[in-house]
Amino acid sequence: MEAVLRNVACTVELLAVAAHSGVVSQWDEQTVSRAFHWATYCEHIYIRFHSNPxxxxxxxxxxxxxxxxxxEALPEYNEVSFWDLGRCQNLLLLWMLNNSALPISIMKMLFETRVSANNINSDYEDVRGLCSQLIQCRSACKVLHHLLGLPTVGAEAQVQGEMLMERLGFVLSQNGDSRWAEDFLSSVLQEFEGAAQHLCPVIAAALLTTTDSAxxxxxxxxxxxxxxxxxxVLQHMCSALPSKLLADLAKKHQKFRDAFCKLLKKWASEMEYRINEGRKRRMSCRH
Incomplete structure (x- = not known):
């Protein structure tokens, strides 16, 4: 029993490090996998002993x-209860993602959507794509919740948009320098490089997230x-997103409305009417 108590205490300390320490900046895939191994251990302890008073x-x-x-060591620390042991993996994931010191490489690994041939072979947990699995589960919940009317952006984009807002809000609250938040958004843009069609709905979903706080x-x-x-990115959003979604964004945000109108005026000024080509189109239509 002493070993169990020691392991549980060490895992709770690990959660505190994941949430509040800059040490996570040095974590690699194997370190994260070991952390989730111990989180899984605590969940097993909860399942085994929750009914034993x-x-x-x-x-x-x-x-x-x-x-x-x-x-005493970390005033901002949130206490872990016995009930929390039953969701230890979720806590670890959430607190890690909310730590601004978490390396971008680890975030990419957690959000990975493709199976990698370089997965580590060890006795520890395979955590690649863990966030993607979570997104899929939450997306399914969104679909079931909105059977009578799905969000225009789609369930998966809505979940990713909410996660983007949560992460951005945390970065802004932890650092007075806006460059941290700019670096974070730049990393998101880099992650979606070459796949703007997936990024635009996520940004739209983030902007349409219900605001319940300053x-x-x-x-x-x-x-x-x-x-x-x-x-x-703005130009691609305005040309690729459905008109209804753009209208919703313009209705909710004055800044987006102004930028959208300015872009429309620019496009209009660049348009040319070519009579010859117009005739050719009409003739081809008749045939």
Missing amino acids: VIRGVLEKQLQLTNHSLK AQTASQNFLLDWLQSQHG
């Missing part, structure tokens, strides 16, 4: 001691300002 009491006492010491509104305003500086 004696052992559960011992585990809860250990959690209180560990939480107390971590709270922080979320600030995140959307920052995303709009960034979008206006990325002329290529």
Whole structure:
């Protein structure tokens, strides 16, 4: 039992590091896999002992001691309860993604959608594509929830848009320098390089996310300002997205409406009417 208590305490400490320490900037795939291995271990402990009042009491006492010491070292630390052990992997993933020190390489690995031939061969968890699996599950929930009317952007884009807003909001709240948020958005743009048709619906979904706080509104305003500086992305959005979706964006955001109208005027000024070509088109239509 002492070994179990020690392992649980160490895993809770690992969660605190994942959430609040800059040490994660040095993590690699194997380190992350080991972390999820121990998170899975805690979930097994919860399943095995949640209905045993004696052992559960011992585990809860250990959690209180560990939480107390971590709270003294990290004032922003959120305590882990016995119930949290049952969702330890979810906590680890969420707290890792909310840590601005998490390397972009690890984020790409977690969001990977293709099976890699370079997956590590070890006794630890295979975490490649873990976020993609989560997105698929949440997308299915969105589809079932909106059977009478699916969002225009699609369920998967809506989930990714919400995650983009959550991550951007956290980065903005943790760093006074906006360059951190700009670097994050640049990394997102780089990740979708060559696949703008997938990025545009995600950005649209993020901008259409219901704002229930001043922080979320600030995140959307920052995303709009960034979008206006990325002329290529903005132009592709306005030419590729459905007109209804563009109308919804223009209705909700004055900044998007102004940028969209300016782009439409630019396109109109560049249009040319060529009589000869017009006649050829009409003649071909008649035949």
